[in-house]
Amino acid sequence: MELNFKEGGLLPAVVQDATSGQVLMVGYMNPEAVERTRESGLVWFYSRSRAALWQKGETSGNVLRVRELWTDCDQDVVLVKADPAGPTCHTGEVSCFFTPLDVAARSA
Amino acid sequence: MELNFKEGGLLPAVVQDATSGQVLMVGYMNPEAVERTRESGLVWFYSRSRAALWQKGETSGNVLRVRELWTDCDQDVVLVKADPAGPTCHTGEVSCFFTPLDVAARSA
Numbered sequence: 001m002e003l004n005f006k007e008g009g010l011l012p013a014v015v016q017d018a019t020s021g022q023v024l025m026v027g028y029m030n031p032e033a034v035e036r037t038r039e040s041g042l043v044w045f046y047s048r049s050r051a052a053l054w055q056k057g058e059t060s061g062n063v064l065r066v067r068e069l070w071t072d073c074d075q076d077v078v079l080v081k082a083d084p085a086g087p088t089c090h091t092g093e094v095s096c097f098f099t100p101l102d103v104a105a106r107s108a
Numbered sequence: 109m110e111l112n113f114k115e116g117g118l119l120p121a122v123v124q125d126a127t128s129g130q131v132l133m134v135g136y137m138n139p140e141a142v143e144r145t146r147e148s149g150l151v152w153f154y155s156r157s158r159a160a161l162w163q164k165g166e167t168s169g170n171v172l173r174v175r176e177l178w179t180d181c182d183q184d185v186v187l188v189k190a191d192p193a194g195p196t197c198h199t200g201e202v203s204c205f206f207t208p209l210d211v212a213a214r215s216a
Contacts, residue, residue, distance in 0.1 A: 012120045014131060021129025023122060026185040039212050069209035073197055077134040079205045089181050097187045101177035104147045
């Protein structure tokens with residue numbers, strides 16, 4: 001299965017806790033980050049701000065161990081089901097998604 | 109909470125089934141898509157290929173009803189917890205993520 005790299009050669013990668021299903025973070029992968037992730041079984045990303053590859057948890061120790069990798073029907077998003085070694089967010093939160101947004105209307 | 113729109117004014121939006129936790133799809137939102145989603149309680153995206161706003165399920169009827177909206181620590185990704193009215197993928201699959209990718213190594 002080939003991934004569909006376009007628009008700067010980066011794809012969003014959604015990381016989900018393989019056990020709880022909680023969405024932990026979204027990062028970006030270039031082809032080399034995908035390759036390193038597939039070869040090492042640990043999640044690698046490409047940092048747009050630093051223009052560099054980085055292994056999640058390289059410094060903090062809070063690595064993400066890959067259980068499953070999936071792509072979508074357009075092959076332009078990666079879904080990683082992973083076992084996190086600790087909190088994923090740099091703030092110390094389990095997930096980077098800890099900020100709710102208001103919804104004005106909720107359809108029944 | 110202000111979202112951090114940059115790089116063309118689009119943010120990735122991850123849609124997760126509010127009940128099962130399954131990741132259903134990833135789309136992109138511009139400020140107006142976020143606004144319409146918050147106001148209507150139904151998920152709207154911005155199509156990059158068609159350069160137009162679209163309501164998910166507008167044609168198929170398989171709308172996504174918003175239960176919760178979240179953003180991440182950088183405010184540059186949206187997480188939607190939604191109740192899907194039917195299969196989310198245009199192929200008829202429940203989720204767009206039905207294609208596995210091999211992982212060569214799995215760390216213990």
